[in-house]
Amino acid sequence: MAIQQQDLNRLMNECEVQLPGATRAGIRGVMFNVIDEFLSDSNTWPEWIPFTITQNTQNYTLTPAKGGQIKRLGDIVDQNRVCYPAVVDDLLPPSINICLIWPQNNPVAVSARVFKSIVLPNQHGDVPDAPSWLIPQYERVIEAGIVGRMQMHKSKSYSDSANGPINVKRFRDGIAMARVQAERAYLRGAQAWSFPRNFRTHSQDGGSSTPFPTPSSWGV
Amino acid sequence: MAGTTSFTLDSVESYVSDARTILLDRTPPYRYSDDTLLVALNTALLEARRLRPDMFVYKFGDRMPSFGAVSSEQVPIEPQLRLPIVYGLVAHAMLRDEEDVPVARANSFLAKFQNMLVGIFASPASPTIATPQQQQ
Numbered sequence: 001m002a003i004q005q006q007d008l009n010r011l012m013n014e015c016e017v018q019l020p021g022a023t024r025a026g027i028r029g030v031m032f033n034v035i036d037e038f039l040s041d042s043n044t045w046p047e048w049i050p051f052t053i054t055q056n057t058q059n060y061t062l063t064p065a066k067g068g069q070i071k072r073l074g075d076i077v078d079q080n081r082v083c084y085p086a087v088v089d090d091l092l093p094p095s096i097n098i099c100l101i102w103p104q105n106n107p108v109a110v111s112a113r114v115f116k117s118i119v120l121p122n123q124h125g126d127v128p129d130a131p132s133w134l135i136p137q138y139e140r141v142i143e144a145g146i147v148g149r150m151q152m153h154k155s156k157s158y159s160d161s162a163n164g165p166i167n168v169k170r171f172r173d174g175i176a177m178a179r180v181q182a183e184r185a186y187l188r189g190a191q192a193w194s195f196p197r198n199f200r201t202h203s204q205d206g207g208s209s210t211p212f213p214t215p216s217s218w219g220v
Numbered sequence: 221m222a223g224t225t226s227f228t229l230d231s232v233e234s235y236v237s238d239a240r241t242i243l244l245d246r247t248p249p250y251r252y253s254d255d256t257l258l259v260a261l262n263t264a265l266l267e268a269r270r271l272r273p274d275m276f277v278y279k280f281g282d283r284m285p286s287f288g289a290v291s292s293e294q295v296p297i298e299p300q301l302r303l304p305i306v307y308g309l310v311a312h313a314m315l316r317d318e319e320d321v322p323v324a325r326a327n328s329f330l331a332k333f334q335n336m337l338v339g340i341f342a343s344p345a346s347p348t349i350a351t352p353q354q355q356q
Contacts, residue, residue, distance in 0.1 A: 021301065026274030
C-alpha cells in the first residue's frame, strides 16, 4: 500500500533536478505537506469501513484499517445501498466519532465510506505513508506542488519567485482535476450532474443516476 | 592526518584535510591546530543551520551535531552542500588568523559559503594578497 521505491526515486530525482541546492531531507519534508494537501482537498483516498449499527446507539468511532487519517465522512450505506445520515462529532486522528441522525430499532450491518489523508509517523526513510497509486497516477501534480512550494521559500538557492506561483497553480489545478476524476469514479464521459440530494437514496458513484426516491417507486 | 586524500567529504577527517589544502597548511607542525579547525567546522555547521535549516531540522530537530576530534566520524551533510561547509570552515579559520592572511580572503570564503547555501552562483575567491612584510 505504501509508496513504491521506484516511484519515489523518480519523483525525488525530478524534484532535485528542478531545485538546485535543495536537500533530499527538505524535499521529503515538503512532500508530506503537499501530499496531505492533495489528499485532503481532492478526496481521492477513500476507504470503506464496515461496522454494525446496534439498537438505539447513535455514536460510533470509525478507525481506518488501511493507514492514513480520516478527514471527512462520505456515505454510510447498508447492503441495499440505503443511506444512513450521520454527522462527524469529533476528529480524533486517525479516527473520527460519528453520530447517526436517526436511531435504529434493529441491528444493521453497514459500511461507512471515509476520505483520508496521510498521518504521522512516516514510513521508513521519512517518506509519507501514502497509497501506492498516488505517485503513478498523480506524479506531475505532486511534483508541481513540491517544486512550487520550495521555489516560494525565501532566500534559498532554489528560490524562484517567478516560477513558484506557476507551479503552485499547476498543483491546485491538478487537485481540482483529481477531485472531479474521483467524483466521477475515473470514468470517461460520466455525467457531471447529480440528482437533488433530498431525492436520492444512495451516492452517484460510477456515474449512474438515481432518478427515483426509492427502489420501490420503480413499480417492480 | 597530513597526506590524507579524500574526495568524498563525508567525515570530519576529510573536511579538515580539504580545509588544510586550501589553507596551505598540510605540513606539520600546523599553523592551524586540529582544535582550531574543529571549532571552525562546528561554527560553520551552526551558521549553515541558520541559513539552511532544512539541512538539519528533519534529521536532528532542535539538536545540532558537533565534533570534538579529527576522526572518521560522519558529518551528516548531503553531497551537494559539502563544499560550502569546507569554505565556511576555511573562512572561520582564516578570520582567526591575523598574521599572514588578509581578512579580505577570509571574507571572500565566507561569502562563497553563504552564497552557495542561499544563492545559485558562488562568488569568486579573492586572491591571496601578500602582507607588507612578505612583499619586502
